[in-house]
């Protein structure tokens with residue numbers, strides 16, 4: 001491609017709200033075989049609601065929620081916002097905390113009123129040696145409904161199983177259908193629960209699901225897709241997507257996401273919808289057709 005045609009193409013893209021941070025990406029896009037997509041905030045709205053809160057026999061409902069919300073107030077994860085919002089709507093007074101820690105891909109913890117409160121995925125509880133067996137069936141059912149189950153423990157004792165629900169963006173299904181019509185494969189890569197990921201993938205007709213992965217493992221998942229199918233574009237919005245955005249042949253960040261994701265990407269979509277990927281692909285093909 002000539003520098004001029006690339007300039008024209010990237011200029012046209014900018015009018016459509018697609019920022020090519022690398023002119024090269026315009027060329028690379030047309031050879032992509034798989035679109036790999038992060039779930040939370042990319043396929044879904046990224047604004048989950050707390051839907052379930054099931055305390056163990058030894059706990060009192062309201063007090064547990066206040067403790068959990070106190071820790072989550074320090075977290076930037078969308079799950080955290082759902083929990084804090086719910087506690088506030090119930091008019092709970094949220095205690096102050098100390099020694100907050102965020103464990104990437106696992107969960108968060110802090111001291112609240114002298115108690116250690118640990119919140120996160122089942123693998124976080126596993127890593128702490130806290131059994132979640134009493135909720136296995138219930139959590140699986142919630143996952144099959146597309147909800148994300150997680151847990152909180154107080155001083156090393158399991159206290160609650162909860163779930164959040166994050167609606168799928170109305171534009172996601174049509175965008176995926178369109179990508180399929182162009183002969184592309186669509187993969188989902190997520191840190192979320194396997195049952196939840198599969199339920200959402202099924203609703204959207206996604207071909208390939210990689211779930212329960214830590215951010216570094218998102219890179220391995222991208223590399224595996226490259227081996228299996230060829231060139232990969234990765235679409236994501238979060239801090240935890242930055243390594244995968246950098247590892248993909250084309251990294252595409254959702255402009256409504258975090259700055260770290262945008263810095264790691266070759267392309268930024270201002271719209272916040274997967275529809276932008278389709279426009280970017282079309283532009284890539286049109287630009288390279290004009291010059292060949």
Ligand code: ADP
Pocket residue numbers: 038039040072075076077079080104105106107108119120121122148149150189190191192193213214215238240
């Ligand atoms: P993703 O954004 O793809 O779901 P993350 O790596 O951000 O992946 O999180 C993976 C999982 O870790 C979440 O699905 C959740 O179970 C747990 N987790 C992470 N942060 C929190 C938090 N602040 N509160 C509760 N759970 C969390």
Ligand code: MG
Pocket residue numbers: 038039040041042236237238
């Ligand atoms: Mg995300």
